[in-house]
Amino acid sequence: MSVESLYPFLYDGAGDAAAVREQAVRSTAHKAAEILELRKRVLASSAADLERCAASMAAAFAAGGRLFAFGNGGSSTDAQALVRLFTRPHGGQAVPAVCLTDDVAIVTALANDVGFDNVFARQVSAFARAGDVAVGVSTSGGSENVVRALDAASRLGAITVGLAGYDGGAMAGGTVDHLFVVPSDSVHRIQEAQTTLYHVLWTLTQEALASS
């Protein structure tokens, strides 16, 4: 998607600065309404699986399981935020979780020596075991290193959770136990709705832990 298609008014002969600013305000308000609708829609369509996923995760943590999260770029910051939420919650129970982008020595060593497609799968193979939880974040659902790591986690018997956008990409055709797809073609709106998805997943997991 181009900025031209998002802001057509700027490219059809351009009005004066005040008019551009006024239209930008309107467009911003429109996007605010759009993301609220998308967040509500994806929570509604994912409700049942969010409950199931939270129950599985709570059971995994209660049995000593650990969580591993990973993603690239903006999605790596979501993986970090998710891990921070699970390990240092404002209220609630802290559970063991690691973000696989945290150790720059490991990430750069694997990227340099083995290739970037394997930076997460190699770590999953080394760390994960049956009863752990692997969470892969990708806006397209197709990031090769995220998909490979989820496959590796699945082979080891971990619970796999995928956050994707568009039509789910390669994740949709894979072996992910709980796949949450944000039906949008904007990377930004997908990331914003994914933030809500993992915030709600954490909340539900905490509730399940508290009642078990």
Place this chain on the structure above:
Amino acid sequence: MPVVDESGRREAPGGALAGNAEAIVGACVAMADRFAAGATLFAFGNSEDAQHVAVEFLHPVIVGKRALPAMAVATDGLRLLAKPGDIAVAVGADIGALVTARALGLMTIALVGRRDVGIVADHVLVAEADDALLVRELHVTTYHLLWELTHVFLEHCSSDEHCVTCSDEAVEVTVVELRDGDLALVDTGRGLEEVSVALVEADIGARLLVQAKEAIARVE
């Protein structure tokens, strides 16, 4: 709390975001002015959100958008790296870093929740929620909008023609003149621009791949 209630409690704060449109646009106009004058953006606050802001500006998700200088820093890094005229973006109420940024002469933008509405910055963008999770969700949307609109104003208000070699996407160019300081004047097909050739062997007539003003390879 059932998922339907999780959705419901996002309704009012999410709806209120539209009320920030004027303030968001105002911050973007200021950011575009600063970037046009050569500013660097420094992001801090929640470390993961600060990194997200930096990667958003430096490596845009929309192919062909200009790569803008942005980095995530702690307060010490800010003190050592920033100069007057640069841009500071705080995601969360990082008061210490904001005070430092203001003292250094940076233009400051603060994304905060309702509890920190009194924070001092040139542009204060308030997520209308108290719950930290809801605040953060609105912040993610807000900084995406900051990026998008900054480019809109940067392109609209810039007197320059579009800078072909500034893009994060590699473009092929031809060297027409070698200049001091490992620089070269290159023909982009849409005009002449100056780029760095520090990383490649450049001679007149050479075809180069250029990304973000830096020649990264020769095209044989």
